[in-house]
Amino acid sequence: PLAALLGGAVAAACGGGPRGVAPRRDPLLNPDPVVETAPDTFVVRFETTQGPFQVQFIRAWAPRGADRVYYLVRSGFYDSTRFFRVLPRFVAQWGAHGNPAVNKIWESRTFPDDPVRQANVRGTVSFATAGPNTRTTQLFVNLAGNGRLDRLGFAPVGRVIGGLSQVVDSLHSGYGEGPPRGKGPDQDKLAAQGNLYLQRDFPRLDFVLSTQVVSEARLPR
Template sequence: MRIGLLFVVGALVASCGSREPRPVAEAAPVEAAPAETAYAEVPQPPPDTRPSAEPTVHEPRRDPLAALLDPSAARARAPEKYAVRFTTTKGVFEVTCTRSWAPKAADRFFNLVKIGYYDDTVFFRVINDPQPFIAQWGIHGSPVVNEKWKNTEVEADPVVQTNHRGTLTFAMGGSKTFTTQVFVNLADNGRLDKMGFAPLCEVDPGGMRVLDSLFGGHKERASMQQQTIEQQGNGFLKSNFPGLDAVITADVLPR
């Protein structure tokens, strides 16, 4: 997968193999690696004696892995507004996404969530001490899936909203494109606006408590090895960076 990752202080780092772009936190130094339920009785409605309608024909549900391995099919237009619920190892948070803020990003994010891409993805870059910055995730746990998505770059949208605390934005490569990685701003990072990072969603009230509590003890160390994470998957992170939090499931909520 082509790596998207932020950069700050005027530095662009190449993505996906040759360069790994990322916003560099101004005050975050890089460290060395080291019961049963009782149901009430409910009155039942009278039987429906109307003629039966024609049965609805449902499209067969796609195999989850097949969807993940076919980026070309993940091109649906997103609703103008939609909400996504992330269930994580630290709790649940929801984001509300507005397509007009960043149409291309909103479409890509909507499709990735719908096919289950973010399930079991790790928050591999959390900068929350001493100065909060971002929480980033979006490298899939399977190397096979990563290989399919690495060359699916989307050109970045113009910036409409500022990168204030609680906004969700795609991480980008040096060519101002993105693939699958996203981050949430843990602080007001308006300086990212001029670098072309366009927010598309906002964390709903209460959700930042979860994001603020994510484990950040490894700081930048895991993010420096993104190519290896892509190639070896979650097993590499588990073995070398214990304690990292993760997304369990991500779901588009019914409208």
């Protein structure tokens, strides 16, 4: 009957969907409480406004960090994220989500530090932190040898294996450091306003167009 068809359409439009089918869980707004173990190694292709670069993540370097990256990449977290802090001969940082609601969820989902097993040499990738055990989603590529970060507890979780000189070194760096030491993007405003803030005030920032796990390997046990 027409009434039944209309009722089903209304239910679907309101998110109810067909009877007996659970609504699809958004992995960013409703993260899975079970931490999935990442492969021993996996390669992620970051397609950016400057072109693609590839990062090999190595779980033996930082197991907790690798597990977090694997979940975020497979959930599409890094798509459309801006490289909001690019400081030549230091770091290129990204990983604050463009949606403030997603940022609010993830800013409280900290996870414990990994021991530093590898040096922060040029091309390695580490999580940004605000102190011990405060890692969440933000990553940075070391644009130079940053050995002092080893002593501060920044544990590399992977390394750029393609596109470092051609792409990562070319990311827009004209805005400089953020407040209070510079006039670049303010991370508090970024968390609260998302990409709308960056598009309005820092339109030249490069960003990630898409991410994809292009290969993965699990070692024999």
